[in-house]
Amino acid sequence: MAPMANATSTDQVRKFAAEQFADEPNWLRARRNRLVEVYLAAPLPVRQRTPLKSRKLDQIPIATVPGASDLPNDVQNLYQVANLITVNGQTMHIHVPPAWRDQGVILLSMKQAVNVAPQLLEEYLGTVVNDDVDKFQALNGALWQNGIFLYVPARVTLDHPITVAHFGSSNVSNVLPRSLLVLDQEARATIIEQYLSEPGPERSLWAIATEIVLKDGAQLQYGAMQQLAATAESFVRRGAQVGRDAHIYWNLGEFGSSLSIAEHTSLLEAPGGQSDSTTVFFGSGTQHQDYVSVAKHVAPHTTSRMVARGVMKDDSRSVFTGVTEIKKGAVGTDGRQKEKILMLSDTARADAIPSLLIEESDVFAAHAASAGPVDAAAIFYLMSRGLSEAEAIRMVVHGFLATAIDAIPVDVLRQNVWNAVERKIAE
Amino acid sequence: MATDRQSLVSEEYQYGFNDGDIGVLKFNRGLSRGTVEEISRIKKEPKWMLDFRLHALDVFFKKPMPRWGGNLDTLNFDDIIYYVKPSENQGRTWDEVPQAIKDTFERLGIPEAERKFLAGVSAQYESEVVYHSIRKDLQEKGIIFTDTDSALRDYPEILREYFGTIIPPEDNKFAALNSAVWSGGSFVYIPKGVHCDVPLQAYFRINSQNMGQFERTLIIAEEGSFGHYVEGCTAPIYSSESLHSAVVEIIVKDDARMRYTTVQNWAPNVYNLVTKRAVAYKNATMEWVDGNIGSKLTMKYPSVYLLGEGARGMVLSIAVAGKAQHQDTGAKMIHAARNTTSTIVSKSISQHGGKTTYRGLVHFAQGADNSKSNVKCDTLIMDDLSTSDTIPYSEVADSNVEMEHEATVTKVSEEQLFYLTSRGLSEEEATRLIVMGFIEPFTRELPMEFAVEMNRLIKFEMEGAIG
Numbered sequence: 075m076a077p078m079a080n081a082t083s084t085d086q087v088r089k090f091a092a093e094q095f096a097d098e099p100n101w102l103r104a105r106r107n108r109l110v111e112v113y114l115a116a117p118l119p120v121r122q123r124t125p126l127k128s129r130k131l132d133q134i135p136i137a138t139v140p141g142a143s144d145l146p147n148d149v150q151n152l153y154q155v156a157n158l159i160t161v162n163g164q165t166m167h168i169h170v171p172p173a174w175r176d177q178g179v180i181l182l183s184m185k186q187a188v189n190v191a192p193q194l195l196e197e198y199l200g201t202v203v204n205d206d207v208d209k210f211q212a213l214n215g216a217l218w219q220n221g222i223f224l225y226v227p228a229r230v231t232l233d234h235p236i237t238v239a240h241f242g243s244s245n246v247s248n249v250l251p252r253s254l255l256v257l258d259q260e261a262r263a264t265i266i267e268q269y270l271s272e273p274g275p276e277r278s279l280w281a282i283a284t285e286i287v288l289k290d291g292a293q294l295q296y297g298a299m300q301q302l303a304a305t306a307e308s309f310v311r312r313g314a315q316v317g318r319d320a321h322i323y324w325n326l327g328e329f330g331s332s333l334s335i336a337e338h339t340s341l342l343e344a345p346g347g348q349s350d351s352t353t354v355f356f357g358s359g360t361q362h363q364d365y366v367s368v369a370k371h372v373a374p375h376t377t378s379r380m381v382a383r384g385v386m387k388d389d390s391r392s393v394f395t396g397v398t399e400i401k402k403g404a405v406g407t408d409g410r411q412k413e414k415i416l417m418l419s420d421t422a423r424a425d426a427i428p429s430l431l432i433e434e435s436d437v438f439a440a441h442a443a444s445a446g447p448v449d450a451a452a453i454f455y456l457m458s459r460g461l462s463e464a465e466a467i468r469m470v471v472h473g474f475l476a477t478a479i480d481a482i483p484v485d486v487l488r489q490n491v492w493n494a495v496e497r498k499i500a501e
Numbered sequence: 502m503a504t505d506r507q508s509l510v511s512e513e514y515q516y517g518f519n520d521g522d523i524g525v526l527k528f529n530r531g532l533s534r535g536t537v538e539e540i541s542r543i544k545k546e547p548k549w550m551l552d553f554r555l556h557a558l559d560v561f562f563k564k565p566m567p568r569w570g571g572n573l574d575t576l577n578f579d580d581i582i583y584y585v586k587p588s589e590n591q592g593r594t595w596d597e598v599p600q601a602i603k604d605t606f607e608r609l610g611i612p613e614a615e616r617k618f619l620a621g622v623s624a625q626y627e628s629e630v631v632y633h634s635i636r637k638d639l640q641e642k643g644i645i646f647t648d649t650d651s652a653l654r655d656y657p658e659i660l661r662e663y664f665g666t667i668i669p670p671e672d673n674k675f676a677a678l679n680s681a682v683w684s685g686g687s688f689v690y691i692p693k694g695v696h697c698d699v700p701l702q703a704y705f706r707i708n709s710q711n712m713g714q715f716e717r718t719l720i721i722a723e724e725g726s727f728g729h730y731v732e733g734c735t736a737p738i739y740s741s742e743s744l745h746s747a748v749v750e751i752i753v754k755d756d757a758r759m760r761y762t763t764v765q766n767w768a769p770n771v772y773n774l775v776t777k778r779a780v781a782y783k784n785a786t787m788e789w790v791d792g793n794i795g796s797k798l799t800m801k802y803p804s805v806y807l808l809g810e811g812a813r814g815m816v817l818s819i820a821v822a823g824k825a826q827h828q829d830t831g832a833k834m835i836h837a838a839r840n841t842t843s844t845i846v847s848k849s850i851s852q853h854g855g856k857t858t859y860r861g862l863v864h865f866a867q868g869a870d871n872s873k874s875n876v877k878c879d880t881l882i883m884d885d886l887s888t889s890d891t892i893p894y895s896e897v898a899d900s901n902v903e904m905e906h907e908a909t910v911t912k913v914s915e916e917q918l919f920y921l922t923s924r925g926l927s928e929e930e931a932t933r934l935i936v937m938g939f940i941e942p943f944t945r946e947l948p949m950e951f952a953v954e955m956n957r958l959i960k961f962e963m964e965g966a967i968g
Contacts, residue, residue: 386900402885417900420867430891432910435882439910443895446903 081135084114090137091216098188101196109205109216116209121335123393123425124364129333131307134279135247137217146272149241155486158183158238162246163219174232180225181236184252187223194225198256202285202313202341210309214281218252221284226261228289235264235295235484242271242306246278253284257292257320264295266487269330273303280306280331286314286322290344293321297487301494302331304359310336316376319346325482327491328355328363329498337366342376342404349378354478354491356498357390357422368397371404371437380411383478385471386422387498396428400437407434411441416474418448418467468499514768514795516609519737520601520708524627526586530711531579534558537681540584544650544684549661557670557680564674570829570860571798576772581713581744583682585627591648592632602626605706609735621646623703625716628684639697644728645690646701649717652688659690663719667750667778667806675774679715679748686716686747691726691757700729700762700948705745707736707771713744720750722757722785729760731948735795736768742797743771751779751787755809758786764951767795769826775801783809783838790946791818792955793828802860804833807841807872814843819943822855822887831861831893836869836902845876848940852883858890863904870901878908881939 091110095103118126145161152159158181159167165183174181180191187195205215222238242249249271257263271278280302288294294314302308308331314322322340340349349369357363369378382394398409415424428441448470456466475495482488526543528536537558541551566573592598598606606624621635623646630648639646645656652660670680687703707714722728736743745767753759759779767773773796779787789803805814816832828851834843849857863874880889891908913935921931937944937956944952 405885415897417897417902420898420900422900423896423898425894425896426906427892427894428906428908429893430889430908430910432880432882432890433888435885435887435912437882437910437912441891441906441908443893443906444904445895445897447901 080132082137087114087137094217099192102188105200106216109212112206113209113212113216116212119208119210121364124333124335124362129307131279134277134307136213136279138247145241149239149270152239156237156239157181158222159241160220160239160251161241162243163249163251165220177230178227179230179232180223182223184218184221184223184254187254191223191225194256195223195254198254198285198287202287202315203283203311210281211283211311214250214252214283218250218283221251221253222255222265222267223253224255224263224265226257226263228258229260231262232264235266235486237266237268237486239268239270242278242280242302244272244274246271246274247276248279248281250281255285255294255296256287257289257294259289260291261289262293264297264484266297266299266484268299268301268490269308270301271303271306273305276305278306280308282308282310284312286312288314288316288320288322290318291320292317295323295325295483297325297482297484299327299329299487299490299494300331300334300336301329304330304332306331307333308335312338313341314339314349315341315343316347316349318344320344321348322350323483324349324351324353325484325487326353327494328353328365329494332361334361334363337368339368339370340378341370341372342378343372345373345375347373347376351378351380352478352481353382353394354475355382355384355392355394356387356495357384357392358387358498358501359390360388361390363390363392365393366395366397368399369409371400371407371409374404375406376404377407378409381478382413383475384415384424385418385475385498386415386424387418389419389421391423393425393427396441397431398429398439398441399431400434400439402433404434405436407437409437409439413441413443414474415445416448416471417445471495471499514738516735516766517738517768518608520605524585524587524709525589527709528582528584530582532581532583532682536583540682540684543586546653547657550653553665554681557677560670561674561677561681564677567674570800570858571827573772573798576742576744580711580741582709582711583713583715584684585709585712586629587626587708588629588631591630593634595632598632602631605708606632606704609704609706621701623648623687625685625703625705625714627708627712627714630685642695643692644695644697645688647688649686649688649719650684652719656688656690659721660688660719663721663750663752667752667780668748668776673776675746676748676776679717679746679776682713683715683717683748686718687720687730688718689720689728689730691722691728693723694725696727697729700731702731702733705732705734707743707745710739711741711743713746716747718747718749720752720759720761722751722753722759724754725756727758729762731762731951733764734767736771738768739770741770745771745773745775747775749775749777753779753781753785753787755783755785758788760788760790762790762947762951764792764955765795765799769795769797769823771796773799773801777801777803778806779804780806780808781812781814784811785809786813786815788815789817789832790943791816791830792943793818793820793830796826798827798829800829802831802833804835805843806835806837807843808837810838811840812838813841816845816847817943817946818846819848819940820850820857822849822851822857824853824855826855827858828856829858829860831859833862834874835864835866836872836874837866839868839870839872841869841872843874846942847878848943849878849880849889850883850936850939851880851887851889854886856888856890858892859908860892862894862896863906864896865899865902865904867898869899872899873903874905876906879939880910881936882910882912
């Protein structure tokens with residue numbers, strides 16, 4: 075039997091890239107065209123524990139422009155607070171506080187950055203995340219639509235969090251957000267990216283990329299909330315290049331999407347760099363979640379902390395791979411991982427692979443991982459105090475996630491994560 | 502500097518002598534259908550075994566080389582000699598063993614150890630077991646301890662019932678290779694309710710250059726029985742590689758307990774690619790005590806399939822990797838029944854540019870309710886040339902289980918060193934003391950004579966002395 079034709083032909087992809095980005099500068103168009111070919115030539119990525127072939131991802135049309143759609147209330151409400159909202163890859167709203175502008179902060183949509191800040195864009199785009207690494211990363215690199223571009227000048231501290239929302243409507247087939255955040259020396263900022271979508275009649279493909287550059291002494295609180303609809307299939311790659319004494323905080327909440335594959339890497343390439351990473355995931359239904367968290371220690375005296383907490387319900391499946399890599403010469407490095415999984419169902423499955431790859435002796439590296447059920451004694455106790463079983467389980471789940479979620483330093487994000495947890499428990 | 506004071510694995514290998522070419526029959530290099538047929542013919546095997554071997558050979562040719570773990574690029578299957586017969590007959594008394602081979606084992610201290618504390622001894626030289634003995638009183642209790650070739654002749658029913666059922670040739674490329682060309686190894690059968698209180702020991706020695714040793718061990722512990730099997734391995738040093746690829750299958754029936762202890766000290770030019778697996782039934786206990794000090798590359802992950810309710814599995818291992826060595830070792834625990842428990846304790850030391858990898862799996866199948874697993878991996882990196890990877894896989898497909906895993910990678914603590922040297926110990930003594938303490942959970946579990954030997958070995962290697 076002949077294989078079914080891809081939903082989108084190679085010619086369509088090439089034509090789309092040529093037309094859509096015709097007004098972009100030559101270097102960017104050349105870059106996109108090169109990555110179009112990488113995308114077309116690359117096979118599906120191989121995930122050891124998450125089969126992709128059977129999902130027939132090539133049946134989802136790409137290189138399409140969706141029609142207009144009404145915004146749901148959730149997103150309209152975001153207009154009050156969000157600095158940037160994209161809908162189906164188009165910028166719908168952007169707000170830059172005048173005080174920031176006066177401080178020299180450049181906050182743009184990526185599309186705007188192409189014209190307004192081309193030098194910065196050209197200098198950093200694709201330097202943190204390697205767009206050639208696999209098919210869906212190349213797809214993002216080739217056809218990325220929009221996202222946030224942020225440059226914070228040296229020694230500037232943003233006084234409140236930047237919030238970004240990426241929304242996909244029910245009729246969209248592919249969304250490819252891309253963000254680039256550059257914090258100059260000793261700059262400080264907090265940013266939250268949210269991904270939301272409406273369930274549609276057809277599946278949608280999300281390929282998401284975020285690149286972060288922290289110069290010496292800079293600090294970034296990066297938060298992300300993925301709450302895509304069950305008809306979405308998402309691939310996410312994030313990277314942070316961490317300068318001398320700089321500090322990246324990752325706070326990632328992974329809740330939505332039918333297939334959710336995400337990877338984030340802290341590259342600690344200068345002395346004193348630090349990475350703190352917290353991932354909270356909650357699987358339900360038939361969700362497949364496959365997460366990779368990497369702390370790569372290249373320079374001496376760098377520190378990483380990696381925490382993951384997962385709750386598994388129904389027939390969901392998850393894989394969490396933590397990688398603490400300490401390269402030769404990274405003396406005095408301290409890298410630690412902690413992974414905990416709470417199993418709520420006998421038909422769920424959770425795999426954890428907390429690996430340590432060490433090439434240096436003068437270091438400390440450790441990991442701890444555990445998985446277990448809801449403590450029957452705790453449930454019994456709570457029920458004996460008059461709670462229903464469902465309420466008791468809810469409280470235990472809360473207790474399990476609290477140490478991770480309550481440590482999220484940004485109020486809005488913390489509340490968002492708790493709300494998502496509540497929805498998942500109630501599902 | 503760390504490198505100056507710490508010298509845990511010497512570049513000198515004390516068992517590196519060879520006996521010259523003393524075999525009575527030696528195959529040409531390389532592997533073909535003919536090689537397999539010839540081995541089977543010499544051994545006068547029944548047809549089912551020849552068919553098993555030929556099928557396994559097909560599987561071996563079909564399976565690709567593993568691309569994970571250690572580097573197998575320089576392993577050339579065409580360079581290996583697949584069968585060497587060292588003597589005409591197997592000795593029942595020590596006097597019957599050819600002088601040259603006897604001298605070798607005398608140097609390795611085998612007969613002395615037998616007189617002292619062993620229940621039975623088997624000594625394999627190249628492809629065949631050259632000496633075999635078992636204490637009479639144990640034999641009278643019905644314990645069978647013989648080499649696997651003899652078992653195929655003398656106990657064909659038992660052998661055929663279990664052989665290849667725990668590790669089929671399809672399991673992996675090296676299990677397939679062993680299944681095709683296996684020779685020697687031990688067959689142990691402990692009848693229902695019988696306790697074999699003293700260890701049975703097997704000793705494996707490779708002598709020829711480019712030798713491939715493929716012993717096949719099968720152990721059956723009937724209901725309520727107990728046994729302890731100990732193996733040791735050495736080989737001479739040659740400039741080209743030898744291959745040791747064993748298969749060990751163990752069946753531990755209801756309420757039985759089996760312990761399998763390995764002190765692997767192959768020469769640093771031996772590829773040690775071994776598949777070891779046990780199944781444990783209701784309330785049975787399987788324990789692997791696994792020490793890996795020698796070899797160029799070891800890839801070995803002793804596993805226990807916990808198939809019966811209440812079964813217990815334990816792996817206690819140490820790995821020491823010195824110059825140009827890679828110890829890619831670990832353990833697998835498959836929880837497939839209710840109330841099963843497992844413990845893995847792994848201690849790794851890498852130095853002089855050596856590499857240790859802990860690679861392990863804990864799997865909870867659906868229905869393994871109320872099962873528990875605890876895994877602890879600790880690594881000491883002695884100098885800045887050496888590396889270590891820790892890659893534990895855990896798979897949980899049942900809600901009512903508990904899995905805990907902990908691992909650390911550190912160097913020898915400056916504080917401990919400072920304390921000990923302040924009490925008058927030299928830095929070398931202090932380091933040795935810390936390392937001994939680090940591996941103590943392992944040596945504690947060895948039979949006393951082995952523990953003494955182990956301590957001597959480690960001490961000797963730390964000093965970098967010549968034995």
